[in-house]
Amino acid sequence: MSGRRLIIAPSLLACDFGRLSEEVQKVEEAGADWLHVDVMDGHFVPNLTMGPAVVDAIRRCSKLPLDIHLMIDHPAQYVRPFLDAGSSSLTPHVEAAGLKAPGSVEMLVDAVHRAKARAGLAIRPKTAAEALKPYLSVLDLVLVMTVEPGFGGQQFIPQALPKVRQLRQWYQGDISVDGGITEETGVLCRQAGANVLVAGTYVFKSSATRHTIQTLRGA
Ligand code: DX5
Ligand code: ZN
Numbered sequence: 001m002s003g004r005r006l007i008i009a010p011s012l013l014a015c016d017f018g019r020l021s022e023e024v025q026k027v028e029e030a031g032a033d034w035l036h037v038d039v040m041d042g043h044f045v046p047n048l049t050m051g052p053a054v055v056d057a058i059r060r061c062s063k064l065p066l067d068i069h070l071m072i073d074h075p076a077q078y079v080r081p082f083l084d085a086g087s088s089s090l091t092p093h094v095e096a097a098g099l100k101a102p103g104s105v106e107m108l109v110d111a112v113h114r115a116k117a118r119a120g121l122a123i124r125p126k127t128a129a130e131a132l133k134p135y136l137s138v139l140d141l142v143l144v145m146t147v148e149p150g151f152g153g154q155q156f157i158p159q160a161l162p163k164v165r166q167l168r169q170w171y172q173g174d175i176s177v178d179g180g181i182t183e184e185t186g187v188l189c190r191q192a193g194a195n196v197l198v199a200g201t202y203v204f205k206s207s208a209t210r211h212t213i214q215t216l217r218g219a
Helices: 017-029 052-061 075-084 104-114 129-138 158-170 183-192 209-217
Strands: 007-010 035-040 066-071 089-092 118-123 141-145 174-178 196-199
Touching (some): 007 174, 007 209, 017 209, 035 052, 052 066, 052 075, 066 075, 066 118, 066 196, 075 089, 075 104, 089 104, 089 141, 104 118, 104 129, 118 129, 129 158, 141 196, 158 183, 183 196
Parallel strands (some): 007 196, 035 066, 089 118, 118 141
16 A cells, blocks of 8 residues: 555445534544545436535535535536535546537646646446546546445445556546545555545444544555
8 A cells, every 4th residue: 555645535425414513523633634525416326416506505504625526427527516515626437418518628737727626537337447537637536436436335346446456557636535434445555556545334324433443444
């Protein structure tokens, strides 16, 4: 495992939304590095979650970087509202409708960078690492889904690990893994070269949050 900074990013998808500010505070006090926010539109994935208004609410109860995972079609249409809401990074999917046209990913990345935010790009489990390769020089973050996007609490897909290994050979920026991350699968991902662990269920369903986050750090 490298000396690259390890980031633990609890996914708020698994929190109790009726107590959002307390849940945010709980993971912040327990040592989280970033807050991961899963945005779903009911088209790109068969589920609906939060929009810019919720990101704005989270921004007002935490100082942590907000890592926004956009599981939506036509993400470019929503870049401005999510940036205005206080997003620190925006990570749409390379498979999203609206990002297939030549130059469209680069335009989105530019818009994010002009707002001094970080730009990421994500791939589904069935998408090859090669799909990210043309963009690596302009990206701050890549995200490898380790479950099918759409829902928390699923089983980790080990076939994602070779993709992480491949990406680490090409890319020195942040490599994030998302889905089914626990102490055990977290170690496998770190060994493969990931340095950002997104974990929803494992962190929020734990009764000892600080300890759980430490287990992800390998401490
Ligand atoms: C799934 C989301 C994940 C999800 C992970 O589409 O991208 O961030 O919250 O949840 P767990 O850790 O429960 O698999
Ligand atoms: Zn996510």
